[in-house]
Amino acid sequence: MLSQAKRFLEEKAPKKLRDWYFTWIPSQNTVFSPDRCCLTVSEDKLIFLHARKTGPKAELVYSEIFAYERLQELQGILAEVVQSRGLKGVRTTWILRPEHYQLLQTEALPVAPSEFQAAIRFKIKELIHFPMQDAVIDSFPMPAAKLATSLNTIMLVVARLSVLKPIADQINASGLTLTTVDIQELCFRNLTALFEKDEKSSALIFLREDKSFLIVTSQQQLYFSRYLDVNLKSLRAAQEGPDSQAALDALVNTAALDIQRSFDYYQSQWRLPEPARIFLETQRACPIDMQTLLSQRLNVAVNTIDLSPYFDNRAGLDLKTEGFFLPLLGGILREWEQSYVAAH
Numbered sequence: 001m002l003s004q005a006k007r008f009l010e011e012k013a014p015k016k017l018r019d020w021y022f023t024w025i026p027s028q029n030t031v032f033s034p035d036r037c038c039l040t041v042s043e044d045k046l047i048f049l050h051a052r053k054t055g056p057k058a059e060l061v062y063s064e065i066f067a068y069e070r071l072q073e074l075q076g077i078l079a080e081v082v083q084s085r086g087l088k089g090v091r092t093t094w095i096l097r098p099e100h101y102q103l104l105q106t107e108a109l110p111v112a113p114s115e116f117q118a119a120i121r122f123k124i125k126e127l128i129h130f131p132m133q134d135a136v137i138d139s140f141p142m143p144a145a146k147l148a149t150s151l152n153t154i155m156l157v158v159a160r161l162s163v164l165k166p167i168a169d170q171i172n173a174s175g176l177t178l179t180t181v182d183i184q185e186l187c188f189r190n191l192t193a194l195f196e197k198d199e200k201s202s203a204l205i206f207l208r209e210d211k212s213f214l215i216v217t218s219q220q221q222l223y224f225s226r227y228l229d230v231n232l233k234s235l236r237a238a239q240e241g242p243d244s245q246a247a248l249d250a251l252v253n254t255a256a257l258d259i260q261r262s263f264d265y266y267q268s269q270w271r272l273p274e275p276a277r278i279f280l281e282t283q284r285a286c287p288i289d290m291q292t293l294l295s296q297r298l299n300v301a302v303n304t305i306d307l308s309p310y311f312d313n314r315a316g317l318d319l320k321t322e323g324f325f326l327p328l329l330g331g332i333l334r335e336w337e338q339s340y341v342a343a344h
Contacts, residue, residue: 037092037176038331039078040324041167044068046077049328050087051311053336060315063325074167078174093180093331094171095187098211101159102128103185103225105142108152120156128158136161140186143223146271155222157183180334185215185225187330191305193220194333195277201266203275204305205259206326207282207290209233214259216266216275224266230255232284239287248288256297278302283323 036058038049050062062085066077082088104127111119120139121132128135138157145153164181171178192202192215201218205228212228230251238247263274280291280302295302304319307329317325 033089033091035087035090036332036336037087037090038095038328039092039171040095040097040328041071041074042097043071046074047324047328048078048081049315049325049332050085050090051332057310057312058332058336059312060317063315063317063322065324071167072170075170075174078171078176082175088175089177091179092171092176093182093334094168094178095182095184095327095331096159096164098184100163101157101183103183104156104158105153106156108141108154124156124158130160134160134162136164140222143218143221143270145269147269180331182331182334184213184327184330185222187327187333188213188215189217189220189222190330190333191307191326192217192277192279194307194310195305196220200276201272201274202277202279203259203263204279204281205294205302206323207232207235207280207286209283214262216262218272223270223272224262226262228255228258230258232282232286235290236287252288252290252293252297256294259294260298276300279305281305281319281323281326283326285321 034052034054036051036053038051040047044067046066046068048062048064048066049060051058052061053059064081068074068077082090104124106120106123109116109119109123116139117137120137121135124137125132136159139154140157142153142155168178168181188204188206192204196202196217196219199219201216201223203214203216206213207230209232212231214224214226214228215222216224234251235248238244238251241247266272267274278294278298278300280294281304282290291302291304305326307319310333311329319326
């Protein structure tokens with residue numbers, strides 16, 4: 001009887017009743033809660049997403065962008081969202097912006113986990129430009145390269161505690177439960193992983209206003225990431241210049257050459273075929289048809305990511321003009337990715 005009532009509330013009840021149920025049962029700060037929030041923070045802007053998953057798809061319930069003049073306003077804005085939408089205690093992921101962290105690839109250290117922090121801090125002390133006592137360091141393994149001289153490597157994520165802690169404190173004080181701090185590269189990896197049910201590799205190009213991303217993944221692992229020089233700002237500037245066609249052609253050709261060289265590096269290091277799936281997404285609307293132009297230059301189809309099998313877009317997100325939500329969608333997937341792999 002209780003299971004039937006629960007199924008009715010999850011699947012057939014009116015939205016207002018369903019929202020009330022999910023607000024109070026079960027406790028929102030447990031892994032069993034169907035609700036997740038994800039956000040990213042800059043000096044003047046908060047991008048916020050709330051999703052709920054009770055079936056094969058996650059429902060995008062609410063999305064919003066909030067502007068503010070001072071970062072200290074973040075807690076008040078979030079507290080109002082938590083109060084108005086019944087999100088108290090919801091497990092929340094914070095996606096760091098690229099300026100919030102530094103990635104360093106280094107040789108894996110043969111030390112016990114308890115000794116890792118001290119050893120890695122000594123190893124990289126000359127590579128960071130702020131006091132080591134202010135450093136927060138995490139790591140994840142990288143797939144071993146196939147060269148005879150290759151060593152096992154790890155990727156370090158280095159950030160400043162003095163930058164992260166005030167923001168984390170405001171998130172928790174708002175009523176949300178901050179459970180995960182993630183980086184954009186791994187969020188994009190979560191997205192390409194949805195399509196990797198074979199041995200083919202994937203690439204995702206994400207054109208931002210300034211620093212654009214390229215990642216290469218295979219079998220749900222991140223192999224390679226880098227920044228690209230081409231970005232939305234440079235494309236708009238070229239389009240508005242005196243010889244726009246020549247300037248745009250030069251930018252696209254340079255971008256295609258950069259991407260191809262990245263694929264060549266990936267092949268040479270890991271002895272794997274270059275990506276068979278190439279996705280292109282943009283932070284905002286792209287001024288030119290970059291998808292078609294890159295398809296022509298790379299001689300392979302470049303597509304956008306179709307997330308409709310995985311998300312019920314009730315929030316009405318348009319990723320062509322609101323692509324800055326894309327990393328948040330990848331962040332939402334972190335705790336649910338295994339159920340997606342099983343269900344699709």
